[in-house]
């Protein structure tokens with residue numbers, strides 16, 4: 001089926017978001033996020049550019065909004081330890097199923113897992129030096145998007161940075177993801193939502209220009225390879 005990728009398809013809903021999604025497939029999806037993120041999201045760049053420099057000055061407090069399987073948080077915790085730096089990493093997700101799965105796989109990484117919305121963390125008066133999300137913006141309807149951006153700024157400590165990372169929608173990204181995941185549909189990605197939800201995610205995602213128009217003043221949009229977007233707010237930046 002050929003989809004119109006010239007506009008965001010907000011009617012397409014990811015299978016993993018269904019409250020009655022098959023739990024076995026959902027958990028396999030959380031597990032496979034690690035591979036997908038390593039291949040397309042390159043969270044090491046976030047660590048090197050935004051987290052490590054701050055951790056060299058102070059104990060760095062990091063918040064991942066919509067942490068899913070928690071693999072990015074665990075990677076950050078391990079790299080900080082490897083580099084002899086100190087941090088407090090919080091993995092937040094609105095979906096209890098994600099937090100249950102992720103917290104059971106911490107294996108001494110020391111990440112704090114919380115089932116909550118960002119607005120609830122705001123109410124608790126907490127502050128973080130680095131606030132990020134990965135593959136979350138496209139999940140949000142316009143009011144949830146505005147809320148997450150507002151909450152991000154309220155949660156930010158002086159000198160901190162917010163980095164919301166996501167896919168950039170394009171026909172090329174869709175065609176490439178479709179072609180590259182097809183050979184693995186019945187092996188590596190079997191019994192997970194990775195292939196189908198990935199294609200829906202691209203249809204729901206922003207182009208750089210759409211994201212610029214959707215974000216309030218003060219936020220900046222950066223296009224990165226491959227087919228990536230970053231929506232950033234840096235104090236004094």
Ligand SMILES: C[S@@+](CC[C@H](N)C(=O)[O-])C[C@H]1O[C@@H](n2cnc3c(N)ncnc32)[C@H](O)[C@@H]1O
Nearest residue numbers: 033066067068093094095098117134135136139
């Ligand atoms: C596609 S998953 C991405 C998970 C993870 N960040 C990753 O990159 O592997 C999106 C996650 O965002 C969570 N989510 C969506 N809206 C949220 C919100 N407003 N606050 C917190 N989590 C949210 C969902 O429950 C889901 O686990």
